[in-house]
Amino acid sequence: MQVKRITAVAVTVLLAVAACGSPSSKGGGDNGSDGPANTTQTKVMDAAAKGPAADVEGFKKGGTATILSDVTPSTFDPTDTYYVDGFQIQKLYFRALTQYRLDGPDHKPVLVPDLAEDLGTVSDDKLKWTFKLKQGIKYSDGSPVKAEDFAYSIKRSFASDIFTDGPTYQRQYFKGADKYKGPWASGDNFEGVETPDDHTLVINLSKPFPDMPFFGAFTLFTPIPKAKDTKDAYQSKPLATGPYMVGSYNPGAELKLVKNPNWDPNTDAVRHQYLDGYHFRFGLDTLKIQRQILSSTGPDASSLTYSNIDATLVPELNQGNKKDQLIQGPTPCDRMVPMDTRKIPLEVRKAIAAAYPYDTERKVAGWTSLAEPPASTYMSPSVPGWENYELPGLNGKGDGDPVKAKQMLKDAGKENFELSWYYSNDAKIATQRSQVRQQALEKAGFKVKAIGVPTAKIREVTGDQNAPVNMFKSPVGWCSDWPSGSSWAPVLFRSDAIKLGNSVGQLEDKALDAEIDKVNNMSPEEALKTKAWINLDKKIMQDYLPALPVYQSRSAFLVGTNIGHPINDPTQGMPEFTSLFLKQP
Amino acid sequence: MSIGSPGSTVGVEDHPASAEPERAKGVAHGKSPTRIAMDRLRKDKVAIVCASIVLFFVLIAIFAPLLAKLEGGNIADFNPKLIDEFGFPTIGVTPDHWFGVEPRTGRDNFARWVFGARPSLQVAFTATVFGTVVGVVMGLMAGFLGGWVDRVISWVIDFVLSLPYLLFAIALVPIVESWRGGSMNLTPEQQSSTRFFVLIFVLSFFGWAGLARIIRGEVLSLREREFVLAAKAIGVSTPRILFRELLPNLVAPIVISASLALPAYVTAEAGLSFLGVGLIEPTPSWGQTIATATNWFQADPIYLWLPVGAITILVLSLALLGDSIRDAFDPKTRR
Numbered sequence: 001m002q003v004k005r006i007t008a009v010a011v012t013v014l015l016a017v018a019a020c021g022s023p024s025s026k027g028g029g030d031n032g033s034d035g036p037a038n039t040t041q042t043k044v045m046d047a048a049a050k051g052p053a054a055d056v057e058g059f060k061k062g063g064t065a066t067i068l069s070d071v072t073p074s075t076f077d078p079t080d081t082y083y084v085d086g087f088q089i090q091k092l093y094f095r096a097l098t099q100y101r102l103d104g105p106d107h108k109p110v111l112v113p114d115l116a117e118d119l120g121t122v123s124d125d126k127l128k129w130t131f132k133l134k135q136g137i138k139y140s141d142g143s144p145v146k147a148e149d150f151a152y153s154i155k156r157s158f159a160s161d162i163f164t165d166g167p168t169y170q171r172q173y174f175k176g177a178d179k180y181k182g183p184w185a186s187g188d189n190f191e192g193v194e195t196p197d198d199h200t201l202v203i204n205l206s207k208p209f210p211d212m213p214f215f216g217a218f219t220l221f222t223p224i225p226k227a228k229d230t231k232d233a234y235q236s237k238p239l240a241t242g243p244y245m246v247g248s249y250n251p252g253a254e255l256k257l258v259k260n261p262n263w264d265p266n267t268d269a270v271r272h273q274y275l276d277g278y279h280f281r282f283g284l285d286t287l288k289i290q291r292q293i294l295s296s297t298g299p300d301a302s303s304l305t306y307s308n309i310d311a312t313l314v315p316e317l318n319q320g321n322k323k324d325q326l327i328q329g330p331t332p333c334d335r336m337v338p339m340d341t342r343k344i345p346l347e348v349r350k351a352i353a354a355a356y357p358y359d360t361e362r363k364v365a366g367w368t369s370l371a372e373p374p375a376s377t378y379m380s381p382s383v384p385g386w387e388n389y390e391l392p393g394l395n396g397k398g399d400g401d402p403v404k405a406k407q408m409l410k411d412a413g414k415e416n417f418e419l420s421w422y423y424s425n426d427a428k429i430a431t432q433r434s435q436v437r438q439q440a441l442e443k444a445g446f447k448v449k450a451i452g453v454p455t456a457k458i459r460e461v462t463g464d465q466n467a468p469v470n471m472f473k474s475p476v477g478w479c480s481d482w483p484s485g486s487s488w489a490p491v492l493f494r495s496d497a498i499k500l501g502n503s504v505g506q507l508e509d510k511a512l513d514a515e516i517d518k519v520n521n522m523s524p525e526e527a528l529k530t531k532a533w534i535n536l537d538k539k540i541m542q543d544y545l546p547a548l549p550v551y552q553s554r555s556a557f558l559v560g561t562n563i564g565h566p567i568n569d570p571t572q573g574m575p576e577f578t579s580l581f582l583k584q585p
Numbered sequence: 586m587s588i589g590s591p592g593s594t595v596g597v598e599d600h601p602a603s604a605e606p607e608r609a610k611g612v613a614h615g616k617s618p619t620r621i622a623m624d625r626l627r628k629d630k631v632a633i634v635c636a637s638i639v640l641f642f643v644l645i646a647i648f649a650p651l652l653a654k655l656e657g658g659n660i661a662d663f664n665p666k667l668i669d670e671f672g673f674p675t676i677g678v679t680p681d682h683w684f685g686v687e688p689r690t691g692r693d694n695f696a697r698w699v700f701g702a703r704p705s706l707q708v709a710f711t712a713t714v715f716g717t718v719v720g721v722v723m724g725l726m727a728g729f730l731g732g733w734v735d736r737v738i739s740w741v742i743d744f745v746l747s748l749p750y751l752l753f754a755i756a757l758v759p760i761v762e763s764w765r766g767g768s769m770n771l772t773p774e775q776q777s778s779t780r781f782f783v784l785i786f787v788l789s790f791f792g793w794a795g796l797a798r799i800i801r802g803e804v805l806s807l808r809e810r811e812f813v814l815a816a817k818a819i820g821v822s823t824p825r826i827l828f829r830e831l832l833p834n835l836v837a838p839i840v841i842s843a844s845l846a847l848p849a850y851v852t853a854e855a856g857l858s859f860l861g862v863g864l865i866e867p868t869p870s871w872g873q874t875i876a877t878a879t880n881w882f883q884a885d886p887i888y889l890w891l892p893v894g895a896i897t898i899l900v901l902s903l904a905l906l907g908d909s910i911r912d913a914f915d916p917k918t919r920r
Binding site: 311312314315359360362363364366368369399425426428429431432434435436439449450451452453454 | 661663665668670671672673689690691759769770771772773776861865866867873876877880881883884
């Protein structure tokens with residue numbers, strides 16, 4: 001499993017948005033995450049979920065919400081989308097096989113069927129997934145949705161020359177993926193999908209893919225009728241299946257959504273149609289839109305944004321009840337300090353942990369408890385089954401103990417051990433963070449070699465798993481593609497992660513591989529019940545320490561005062577658009 | 586623009602405007618043009634005030650380590666305890682931190698401010714000296730020797746003047762880094778010093794051509810004059826004519842050009858650093874501080890005003906001083 005996607009956007013968003021203000025930080029063992037986050041979740045999937053979706057309290061119908069954004073989604077093509085903003089916006093007008101319902105007061109994600117009747121059934125050899133499809137679904141133009149439309153959009157996703165940025169799981173797992181190059185180059189014959197009748201979709205795999213139902217929530221599984229497909233122009237006038245459809249789309253500037261008259265709420269367990277429409281505006285000035293939304297005068301009261309609040313606006317939150325305009329919640333992302341376990345021995349890694357200047361780096365980097373609270377786990381709290389644990393000294397807090405670290409180094413006989421990393425030398429904050437680390441680690445008796453690289457080249461050099469440095473190889477953070485433990489340890493800490501370029505700490509341990517596989521082969525419910533994923537997470541940190549946990553990224557975005565039911569979607573770290581309403585339409 | 590005080594008229598009356606031979610007579614009275622200019626300058630209050638301000642900044646730059654030690658600050662020490670969770674400094678002006686601390690990093694503002702004066706002045710003075718020397722030599726040679734030497738030098742001048750200097754500044758850094766063994770093998774300090782020398786080189790390289798052209802023009806008119814012809818006739822060597830006969834007559838344009846180039850280089854250094862192609866961390870520089878401080882302006886105005894004020898005052902003083910010098914050296918000035 002490869003989870004390359006959000007990294008790009010998330011990192012941009014995270015770095016661009018020096019986030020912001022916090023409620024008074026709670027002391028003690030609680031690592032700054034929200035209180036009820038530890039409530040036990042018993043379900044990650046609900047195959048029996050039926051529409052219509054339960055109404056939110058106090059909803060009103062009518063009005064248009066304006067979403068102001070500084071970032072511009074690169075594409076709205078359902079096949080090419082792999083960024084959180086694109087997913088979340090398209091959730092309003094595209095339905096896929098499955099979807100997430102946000103349950104309970106803390107909006108835990110539960111996977112439910114969307115256009116499928118169930119969450120799919122897998123054959124005994126685990127190589128064939130069968131999805132029964134809902135009948136009577138119509139496109140926004142009134143034409144019926146057919147099973148072959150699903151098959152067609154899957155085939156479409158293999159045209160990697162046209163859709164270069166989309167997800168790649170289908171090219172890794174689906175049968176015949178190595179030969180098939182999409183409907184335009186290879187025709188309609190693809191052994192990876194079959195449609196035995198008009199309401200059944202069969203997906204054939206070349207190797208087992210237990211997370212297939214989660215993957216089914218990606219917009220690439222939305223049906224597209226072959227006759228109406230216009231390749232890369234499809235995104236400007238697509239056929240909608242969700243409660244809204246594209247009214248007008250002006251690339252790079254704005255997207256207007258209007259009600260889809262052919263959407264049947266009784267078939268949809270997740271979405272609502274409270275608003276008359278949505279107006280997205282892109283490429284605006286971050287600070288300006290956040291000020292607009294914060295002051296909420298006139299039409300700005302019905303607007304919201306999805307970038308995290310700018311640090312300079314935090315003091316203004318304390319005026320009146322502006323705090324209510326800040327919506328917070330977990331995101332699927334977190335950040336670590338990876339250490340190459342092949343080059344740095346465990347005792348030295350422990351000494352680094354003892355010397356690491358978390359607090360100084362946090363302040364210099366502009367990380368706050370609001371958007372980047374300290375973490376003590378590798379897995380993100382957005383993953384079902386996550387529970388907080390804290391190993392001594394590994395909580396992303398404190399400023400290091402150089403004396404203790406020096407003693408640890410001495411005991412290990414590794415004095416003057418050389419640590420090395422790359423940093424962007426034309427990015428001021430990156431340079432300062434490197435200086436902070438260097439000063440602290442040198443004080444603890446390490447030798448430090450910090451190598452400045454132009455920002456344009458930094459991804460290339462840190463992306464090399466065999467680069468001649470021993471710290472901070474990418475990924476230094478992770479965003480999971482679906483809320484499941486299976487998109488964490490198996491992707492980051494297995495030996496084969498080195499080859500896929502995802503490895504954190506470059507672990508190569510057969511025993512650990514076996515242990516990860518054991519948990520990965522459990523059913524999701526069983527893994528949840530036995531807390532298998534979080535226990536594995538803890539064991540890896542305790543026994544291997546491939547990385548230091550640094551922070552969990554959290555949403556902290558501003559909404560106007562007239563927006564009703566603004567909540568964070570932990571699966572994307574974005575506002576949940578489908579349940580918004582206007583208090584005074 | 587008339588800046589000098591009306592009283593500064595010593596020696597002017599004897600010299601009607603643009604009457605060179607008569608001015609030569611004036612020199613015979615016992616006062617060289619330089620001497621006259623200095624006398625005028627001394628009576629010019631603006632010039633004196635500006636010179637003192639420039640001297641003040643020069644002293645700050647020279648004694649930066651001492652001043653920082655006196656205060657107890659350090660340019661590299663991060664003080665996370667002095668800033669709150671959102672990066673805002675929790676202290677104002679204290680006996681330990683005379684100008685407070687930087688937002689986000691908590692580094693000492695005073696130490697970074699006094700050290701920030703160094704690169705500005707170092708770059709400006711070095712580039713001015715280099716640009717002036719090269720410009721004068723090139724201009725003298727082109728103007729006096731003429732022929733193919735003139736054609737080649739004039740071509741080089743035109744070539745240099747036509748190069749886009751901002752692009753050049755950006756493009757040169759990676760090239761020089763690769764000469765020094767590639768950016769991967771350099772420490773942050775070495776990378777920063779590379780930037781420093783590249784900056785000096787770029788500014789000097791683009792600074793000499795303008796002056797050379799002016800000097801060349803002056804020499805072209807001077808070389809046909811009687812005293813030069815006479816010197817040639819009695820067999821004085823070319824270098825001697827260039828530096829003994831011609832150069833003293835060129836003091837005015839040289840001093841003027843240099844005094845106007847200085848403030849331009851100070852702004853250029855700050856501007857390039859602001860844009861991110863000049864100096865980089867960990868070298869403190871006013872331009873870099875301004876770039877960071879603009880984001881914090883509303884919350885922490887003093888952080889921005891320190892370098893902005895310093896650069897404004899320094900550049901204004903240098904410019905006014907240059908103006909006064911030009912007035913003092915220009916025989917055409919009437920007060």
